[in-house]
Amino acid sequence: MVMRVYSFVVYLFLYVPIGIIVLFSFNSGRHASEFVGLSSKWYGKALSNPFMMDALTSSLIIAFSAATLSSIMGTTAALALQRMRGPVRVIFDGLIYISIMIPGIVIGIATLVALVTVFDILNPVLAAIWPDDNRPPKLSLGYISVIAAHTLFTMSLVIVLVRARITGMDRTLIEASQDLYATPWQTFCQITLPQISPAILAGFLLSFTFSFDDFIISFFVAGANTTLPIYIFSSIRRGITPEVNAIGTMVLVVSLTLLIIAQVLLRSRENKSSRDN
Amino acid sequence: MTANSAHLQDADIEFHGVSKHFGDVKAVDNVSLSVARGSFFSFLGPSGCGKTTSLRLIAGFEQPTHGDVYIGGEAMIGVPPHKRPVNMVFQSYALFPHMSVADNIGYGLRQRSSKPSKTELRKQIDESLEMVRMSGYGNRRVWEMSGGQQQRVALARALINRPTVLLLDEPLAALDRKLRRDMQIELQTLQRDVGITFILVTHDQEEALSMSSNICIMRDGRIEQSGSPRELYDQPINRYVADFVGKTNFVAGSVTQINGQTVCMKTGNGRSFFGMKTAGSPELDVGARVSLAIRPELTVVGSKASNAEDLNTDTAFQGKIRNQIFLGEHTEYLIDVEEIGDVLVLSPKSIESASGGFDPGEYVTIGWKNDQAHVLKDS
Numbered sequence: 309m310v311m312r313v314y315s316f317v318v319y320l321f322l323y324v325p326i327g328i329i330v331l332f333s334f335n336s337g338r339h340a341s342e343f344v345g346l347s348s349k350w351y352g353k354a355l356s357n358p359f360m361m362d363a364l365t366s367s368l369i370i371a372f373s374a375a376t377l378s379s380i381m382g383t384t385a386a387l388a389l390q391r392m393r394g395p396v397r398v399i400f401d402g403l404i405y406i407s408i409m410i411p412g413i414v415i416g417i418a419t420l421v422a423l424v425t426v427f428d429i430l431n432p433v434l435a436a437i438w439p440d441d442n443r444p445p446k447l448s449l450g451y452i453s454v455i456a457a458h459t460l461f462t463m464s465l466v467i468v469l470v471r472a473r474i475t476g477m478d479r480t481l482i483e484a485s486q487d488l489y490a491t492p493w494q495t496f497c498q499i500t501l502p503q504i505s506p507a508i509l510a511g512f513l514l515s516f517t518f519s520f521d522d523f524i525i526s527f528f529v530a531g532a533n534t535t536l537p538i539y540i541f542s543s544i545r546r547g548i549t550p551e552v553n554a555i556g557t558m559v560l561v562v563s564l565t566l567l568i569i570a571q572v573l574l575r576s577r578e579n580k581s582s583r584d585n
Numbered sequence: 586m587t588a589n590s591a592h593l594q595d596a597d598i599e600f601h602g603v604s605k606h607f608g609d610v611k612a613v614d615n616v617s618l619s620v621a622r623g624s625f626f627s628f629l630g631p632s633g634c635g636k637t638t639s640l641r642l643i644a645g646f647e648q649p650t651h652g653d654v655y656i657g658g659e660a661m662i663g664v665p666p667h668k669r670p671v672n673m674v675f676q677s678y679a680l681f682p683h684m685s686v687a688d689n690i691g692y693g694l695r696q697r698s699s700k701p702s703k704t705e706l707r708k709q710i711d712e713s714l715e716m717v718r719m720s721g722y723g724n725r726r727v728w729e730m731s732g733g734q735q736q737r738v739a740l741a742r743a744l745i746n747r748p749t750v751l752l753l754d755e756p757l758a759a760l761d762r763k764l765r766r767d768m769q770i771e772l773q774t775l776q777r778d779v780g781i782t783f784i785l786v787t788h789d790q791e792e793a794l795s796m797s798s799n800i801c802i803m804r805d806g807r808i809e810q811s812g813s814p815r816e817l818y819d820q821p822i823n824r825y826v827a828d829f830v831g832k833t834n835f836v837a838g839s840v841t842q843i844n845g846q847t848v849c850m851k852t853g854n855g856r857s858f859f860g861m862k863t864a865g866s867p868e869l870d871v872g873a874r875v876s877l878a879i880r881p882e883l884t885v886v887g888s889k890a891s892n893a894e895d896l897n898t899d900t901a902f903q904g905k906i907r908n909q910i911f912l913g914e915h916t917e918y919l920i921d922v923e924e925i926g927d928v929l930v931l932s933p934k935s936i937e938s939a940s941g942g943f944d945p946g947e948y949v950t951i952g953w954k955n956d957q958a959h960v961l962k963d964s
């Protein structure tokens with residue numbers, strides 16, 4: 309009984325604030341403290357706010373690029389790891405799990421330091437070897453650095469998901485394909501890829517959500533650019549408005565949807581393969 | 586059986602001193618054999634004796650540690666699986682779960698550099714489905730199929746490619762008894778119809794005996810004996826083979842005298858028995874540990890009062906019926922014989938109707954002819 313009350317209180321603490329944000333995003337009044345009536349006007353306001361739309365666009369571009377890159381790179385890394393044997397594989401596997409657990413703030417600082425150092429070295433080199441008389445390009449923090457940092461972090465997620473799928477995959481399917489005259493490349497395209505694609509897609513969606521929601525790493529390496537979480541953060545400093553609640557609710561809905569799809573993808577695969585056996 | 590004379594014209598598969606080691610385990614140990622074109626060949630042996638590894642060496646999933654495998658007279662060293670003219674039916678069937686039955690069957694043809702046209706592909710798939718009596722199942726998903734149906738799809742998927750050799754790894758092990766019998770007959774018919782060499786791996790001696798034209802009995806990675814089912818049954822070279830092929834009664838002892846083909850052996854309790862050496866069996870020395878082997882159907886059972894002369898045998902022992910199983914054409918008796926132990930006797934209907942049969946608990950006399958008993962080395 310005590311346990312039940314206790315867990316009820318915990319859930320209350322977890323979900324009441326979120327519920328309040330969602331509720332107040334539909335508040336027709338302008339103050340966050342009192343609920344006047346239902347209205348969706350703040351959603352309209354948020355969506356017609358050019359700063360917020362810019363930040364949203366940046367976030368979408370970054371999340372899409374990072375998720376795409378980490379899906380491709382993570383999948384190839386997972387495939388390579390699968391072929392490895394012995395201690396090397398154990399070490400790499402360990403490093404990947406560790407990198408998932410490294411706090412975002414460490415990744416943020418580390419990436420920032422690394423990028424700035426690299427820029428300091430590369431920029432003079434670029435300036436020296438640039439053939440044109442025009443201004444040489446100057447590397448600096450921006451979209452690309454956020455994409456790079458997010459790719460780095462989310463790649464381990466993809467590797468873990470795809471690795472699990474490959475390990476669970478029936479090896480005799482590959483052999484059967486080889487036996488039926490398929491070259492290694494044909495086997496990869498027709499057997500391996502379809503088998504692991506749900507895991508890759510799930511990895512893509514998780515990476516997308518992570519990148520889309522990330523504040524800490526972006527804050528460090530975004531430079532002068534603004535992503536949606538950074539925009540929300542800076543507008544909160546001017547007070548919590550129902551508009552921010554509306555944005556928060558939209559982010560919540562998008563993230564939850566993607567996460568649920570990812571879960572379903574991973575599940576359905578498990579069920580089907582267990583039925584095959 | 587003359588694997589050493591290189592590249593027999595009519596051999597589809599040859600092993601020349603092939604070994605495959607996994608670390609310390611010699612899964613296949615210096616095996617030489619040849620499989621005649623168009624034959625139904627079986628690897629028979631207990632689990633872990635290297636049957637699957639032998640098959641995988643032919644398919645190209647394993648490379649030999651020593652020696653080489655020849656397919657159709659060509660050395661296969663370094664040739665990857667997708668370039669070998671053989672196809673395999675996997676023990677787990679290994680059907681592609683994300684493809685329909687038809688796409689599974691057409692898979693091999695679609696990988697060819699000269700792909701058949703869509704209509705040609707369709708036609709061939711339909712023919713293959715018909716061959717395994719699965720017409721109309723083309724659009725089904727593979728997981729909707731029963732075990733027996735999956736088995737047929739796997740067969741069709743391999744045979745549509747018209748391989749030089751079809752490899753089957755315990756293809757019937759997952760099926761229930763009744764279905765297994767049906768599939769055995771079907772496989773045999775299919776092999777005769779398509780004329781492709783079949784190489785079967787099985788631990789089920791009945792399966793090997795009933796289907797194969799040639800059997801290779803393996804033990805710990807080595808060939809114990811190979812030959813036709815009849816040769817293996819009638820002339821086993823040692824106790825292991827006799828034990829593995831068909832049912833046999835054994836009497837353990839040691840050699841006391843050798844006289845041409847006839848061997849005399851003595852049991853622990855001092856009784857002497859006579860038996861024949863078998864063709865190709867290893868040399869026997871006086872004192873060697875051997876077993877006298879008598880097949881149940883070569884053992885005669887008669888009433889308690891009968892002697893060797895009545896039974897038309899060279900030996901006569903008193904025993905008591907422990908168990909009787911009526912099998913129609915035959916009656917199977919388990920008889921407790923004092924000097925020997927339990928003896929299995931398969932008595933044909935003709936003798937049974939003359940003697941009236943025996944019931945459990947009844948005392949009887951059994952015997953056999955010395956030239957129908959074999960003296961076999963124990964190892």
Ligand SMILES: Nc1ncnc2c1ncn2[C@@H]1O[C@H](COP(=O)(O)OP(=O)(O)O)[C@@H](O)[C@H]1O
Nearest residue numbers: 607610611612631632633634635636637638639
């Ligand atoms: N890939 C492998 N790695 C290590 N040992 C293996 C491997 N494949 C087979 N073996 C070993 O080789 C022996 C023969 O195996 P196998 O050919 O599968 O026997 P069978 O098919 O007759 O049951 C066994 O002792 C098995 O453990």
Ligand SMILES: [Mg+2]
Nearest residue numbers: 633636637638
């Ligand atoms: Mg096996």
